[in-house]
């Protein structure tokens with residue numbers, strides 16, 4: 001008899017786990033409460049414009065390729081495209097830096113901006129490279145809550161020779177300031193912790209692995225839009241006979257004698273299983289188990305405000321696929337976001353124009369824009385009334401940077417506030433990456449992948465180990481399935 005797995009949630013993590021399990025011979029059912037699979041990695045198609053509503057940048061594409069290869073999924077039509085150059089940064093004083101990603105160009109940028117020719121920059125990158133190597137051998141291989149296998153233990157012991165990595169301990173922004181002199185490059189570095197919804201002024205220096213990742217492995221787009229990744233997984237799941245039910249809200253996880261038995265849907269239907277994996281926010285699982293909430297939770301990572309804009313006219317050719325328009329006072333922005341829990345009075349704005357790379361995402365002579373600013377994650381806060389203010393503040397910064405969006409050119413406009421994210425995906429306060437990585441504990445000790453009280457219950461996705469962001473979520477599906485194989489095959 002095939003073992004039965006229910007995956008609650010069709011986010012990238014849930015779908016990746018379903019793919020691994022069905023490819024290993026399990027009978028798999030996916031239950032998703034929203035009307036469309038993909039979770040935060042989703043799509044909006046309207047009047048000839050196609051928008052990715054969540055992720056817009058892929059790092060570590062090999063993590064995706066590896067999964068497809070391990071599961072025997074052909075990826076002929078899935079094309080990862082490295083964007084070169086990746087991002088243009090626009091500063092409030094008019095300076096523009098098109099951040100280079102080739103060694104000679106980086107060296108000449110450093111010659112121009114750093115008095116010591118960039119020695120501090122290379123020192124930071126060298127530390128980050130070692131940290132990344134170390135993570136690959138340890139952190140990406142197993143959850144710290146599980147006993148390591150002998151292979152993992154050996155890898156850990158071998159890696160200890162790198163300690164102490166002097167520059168890896170301490171505060172992120174202060175470490176950057178110690179090594180980098182140019183205010184422009186400091187500011188660019190200080191943006192990376194926001195990739196995991198965190199403040200550079202509160203994060204540990206270990207997050208330097210993020211700029212290193214971009215430097216060493218590049219930033220990628222998928223032709224046709226990033227949702228093509230979800231479509232490829234969905235196609236493979238359907239081919240293999242996985243039942244994927246949307247509009248299927250799981251209201252409780254059924255356990256008896258501390259062993260999971262199945263789930264109950266809002267419709268009252270009960271679906272039985274040997275193993276259940278929850279892909280929603282793991283810190284919310286107690287509500288499905290009828291248990292009291294955990295005592296005190298760490299700070300949530302940031303949410304965002306996103307405007308999806310379909311333009312009838314194209315933006316000038318000097319606007320890149322990824323542009324960052326910085327605010328005048330980055331530090332104040334994070335005080336507003338994390339201390340006052342307010343939307344920044346002057347937000348840094350991220351503009352993603354997929355149609356600059358991929359004309360299939362917009363009608364002829366149109367443009368597809370994803371405009372985003374960070375926002376605080378506050379549970380239950382109502383945002384709808386604030387939309388005109390959010391738009392006005394974000395447009396002011398874009399305009400100062402030289403990018404003008406003319407109202408009469410707008411053919412499609414869709415707004416996503418933290419309230420919208422919270423409601424649609426069940427993310428507390430609309431927080432995008434689970435907890436903020438503001439301490440070593442929250443950066444490295446995420447929610448365990450395996451429930452300690454209920455046998456057969458697992459957690460997968462960005463709120464668990466190793467963390468948020470698409471490649472980490474795919475890695476979490478691998479780690480969870482390794483655990484399921486280890487603990488559930490004989491029971």
Ligand SMILES: Cc1cc2nc3c(=O)[nH]c(=O)nc-3n(C[C@H](O)[C@H](O)[C@H](O)COP(=O)(O)OP(=O)(O)OC[C@H]3O[C@@H](n4cnc5c(N)ncnc54)[C@H](O)[C@@H]3O)c2cc1C
Nearest residue numbers: 009011013033039040054055056057250280461462469470
């Ligand atoms: C605006 C935005 C920009 C982003 N940018 C990037 C980026 O550029 N690069 C990057 O790598 N990452 C980015 N991310 C993060 C990335 O999208 C996420 O880390 C990843 O997609 C999360 O996947 P997940 O599997 O954890 O689950 P989620 O996407 O959170 O999916 C969980 C699913 O579970 C469902 N669910 C929850 N509870 C239940 C229930 N009780 N019953 C049934 N279903 C349930 C939810 O509806 C949801 O569909 C971005 C995210 C957002 C929102």
